[in-house]
Amino acid sequence: MRAHAARRARRVLARAAARRGRSPCRRRALIPSSCVCGFARTGGAAAQGVSRPQRRVPADGELCVATATNATNTAAEHAPVGGISRALLDAGVVTPEQLAYAERVRAKLGVERPLFDLLREIFSIGDARLRDALERQRDRLKLGELLVELGYLRQEFLELALSIQRDEKSKGERRRIGEILIDHHLIDETKLAEALAIHLGFPLEAPGLVPLDAALVAELSADACERHGFVPLRRHEGRVVVAFSDPMDPDAVAAARAAFGADGVAPAIAERAAIRAALARLAGRQAPAAPVAASPSTVVDLLDEILDEAIGAAACAIHLEPRADGIALRLREDGVLSTRRVLPLSLAPALVHHLRVLCRGEDGSDVTHFVHRSGAQTCEVRMASCAIAHGERIVLRLLDVGATPASLDAIGASPLLLGRLRAELSRPSGLLLLASPPGGGRSATLHACLAALAGANTALAIVESPGARRFEGAAQFVRGRDRERFADTWLRALAQDPDVIALDEIDSPESAQAAVAAAAAGRRVVATCAAEDAVGAYLRIAGFGVDRPLLASALGGVLAQQLLRRVCDTCAQPDVSRTARRFEQMLLEPDGRFLAGHGCAECRTTGFRGRAGVFELLGIGDDERRRWIAEHASGDSLRAASVAAGVVTLFEDGVARAARGHVSIAEVARRLPPAADGRSLAEILGRTGR
Structure with a gap:
């Protein structure tokens, strides 16, 4: 029996370690077989006279148990006992040694787990033995405590419900804790x-699975039964078995006794939804359908369902916006927000509370991210919130931390641009900027560039935000961890003697000056920044107060990109819109090459499915352009000089993509800055190599 319980305990610890994303501890001291002492036999540590140190002193009045020791050694190990555990102990279902062992297992789990839940799993305690044991402790056990110990309710949700109950009581309202838990979707009914x-x-009944006695229901009327939340089921031993949704409701109990006699009611318990469905079936009508948005009965299940839905739809962000009619659930798919459904507004407090609990660090500190696993995919979820008129607006950004970095060939750039980008990456020093608007994919391109630079003779260091993708073989540093200043993080990265140092997001004068100074000192630096195009990225870095001559000598090139929605292949048809005809005339292309999606089931009637990248690479190696930078040339003059030198702009690369049927020309015109001159489509295709 000892070995069997030890194996069960090891499985519990292994599952908990897997949920935390790390390997279970292999130390022999974790779960030695000898620590399972007193399981209806002698042996192990207790029989060998091994003394265990006392772990903690219990609070006054707290029932404790001690592990067995031999006659010469009385050192005890104390474990606090809750209501269910106390009942099991008093009934002889478990021994003090088994209880102490389960407490040690829970301490090693690293996550909060009800003690009874562990006892039931390790020692196979069934519901029948539990009911018998609770008969002796029923008067001393509160419902909330029972729910937590059974593992049906989290402690923080119980505290939230009690807080709501206290607030309502101060306003003159009185509701039982179970009613509050159900109304706020904190527990499954x-x-x-x-x-x-x-x-x-009381026995638990299922009114929907047994035939009802219409004569019994007729004695009260179905409306009265539905109003009071009960249904009479059958006669048994001279009494009527009545299933209550809340057997502690005095009005419901009084109504049942008035109909069937004070001693004629045998109370039972059933779900309110099941009672309503049974009464509706008896009356020959359908029960009112529950709102689709409230189908998950608990906030935990609801949030998991929302996150799984967003990951399945390849959404990059989730918006939860409280309004007068409910919480609007919106997903950002392919860069565009779309409303999926509206959730009940009553879910808002519990949902926000649960998200804050998830964002609590291991040391109890507040953080802004947590990890969610959906199947084989692991996502970092970053949360941001703000107060608005009807509650707290929540935005959850999703990042696939387990994704393998894409290769340069997979980012979707044209063959000619890829050749120039590889030449730029091969330089021994200098700063390469990767720019895009927010959500434009620059971080993914950064990792693709680093994957191209990685090798046996190259040391990589990356300074990035929390929750970034893991990069094999690189020294990764998280900005702002433990309130560390950026300058200290940057110095720690430089101390790793990197051949290439990457900075994910230049967003301040401090980070801009650090990146430029490192590049000017002879290091290879690859960094990202938020900008509309390549010239805009240069202007943003210069706007942080970086010395212009130093920037001109350090900056090697700027790769700008944007992500456009890809035309759905299933419903793509020739684009006959006015926008397409106008661009065909401008580009001297009379054949009508452009396509547009007309909506189908595959693309959810949007006409788009997935996204495609468009790129622009601005090289700063030319002496004339370096002189313009040093002389504070304007953005317009830099753009004109770049086009004159043959640089393909974002707009022109988008046109080339549209001509190949990858994106719609309307999407190109809507999202990208227009080109400075009017090149023909044939010339654009020749310059991009598409």
Whole structure:
């Protein structure tokens, strides 16, 4: 029996370690077989006279148990006992040694887990033995405590419900804790009914699975039964079995006794939804359908469902916006927000509270991110919130931290531009800027560039934001961790003697000056920044107060990019819109090459499916352009000089993409800055190599 319980305990610890994303501890001291002492036999540490140190002193009045020791050694190990554990101990279902062992397992899990849940899993305690044990402790056990110990409710959700109950009581309202838990979707109604049955000792009934006695219901009327939340089921031993959704409701109990007699009611428990459905079936009508948005009964299940839905749709962000009619759930798919459904507004407090609990660090500190696993995919979820008229607006950004960095060939750039980019990356020193608007994919391109630079003879260091993708073989430093200043993080990265140092996001004068200074000192620096195009990225770096001559000598090139929605291949047809005809005339292309999606089931009637990148590479190696930078040339003059030198702009690369049917020309005109001159389509295709 000892070995069997130890194996069960090891499986519990292994599952907990897997949920935390790390390997289970292999130290022998974690779960030695000898620590399972006193399981209906002698042996192990207790029989060998091994003394264990006392772990903590219990609070006054707290029932404790001690591990067995031999006659010559009385050192005890104390474990606090909750209501269910106390009942199991008093009934002889578990021994003090088993209870102490389960407490040690829970301490090693690293996550909060109900003690009874562990006892039930390790020692196979069934519901029948639990009910018998609780008969002796029913008067001393509160419903909330029972729900937490059974693992049906989290402690923080119980505290939230009690806080709501106190607030309502101060306003003159009185509601029981179970009603608050259900109304705020903090617990599944089925689990609450099961706990009530255990707590009160009443049988749990399923009205939808048994035929009802129409004569019994007729004695009160179906409306009265539905109003009070109960249904009479059958006669048994001279009494009427009545299933209550809340058997502690005095009005409901009084109504049942008035119909069937004070001693003629045998109370039972059932879910309110099941009672309504049974009454509706008896009356020959359908029960009102529950709102689709509220189908998950608990906030935990609801949030998991939302995150899984967003990951399945390849969305990059989730917006939860409270309005007068509910919480609008919107997903950013392919760069565009779309409303999926509206959730009940009553879910808002519990949903926000649960998100804040998830964003609590291991040391209890508040952070802004947590990890969610959907199947084989692991996502970092970054949360931002602000108060608006109807509550707190939540934005959850999703980042696939387990994704393998794409190669340069997979980012979607044209063959000619890729050749120039590889030449730029091969330089031994200088600064390469990667620019895009927010959500434009520059971080993914940064990792693709680093993957091209990585090798046996190259040391990489990356300074980036929390939750960034893991990069094999690189020294990765998180900005702002433990309130560390950027300058200190940057110095720690330089101390790793990197051949290439990457900075994900130049967003301040301090970070701009650090990147330019490192590049001017002879290091290879690859950095990202938010900008509309290549010239805009240069102007943004210069706007941080960097010395212009120093920037002109350090900056090697700027790669700008944007992501456009890709035309759905299933419903793509020739584009006959006015925009397409206008551009065909401008580009001297009378054949009508442009395509547009007309909507189908594959693209959810949007006409778009996925995204495609368009790129612009501005080289700063030319002496004339370096002189313009040093002389504070304007953005317009730099753009004109770049076009004259043959640089393909973002707009022109978008036109080439549209001509190949990858994106719509309307999307190009809407999202990209227009070109400075009017090159023909044939010339654009020749310059891009598409």
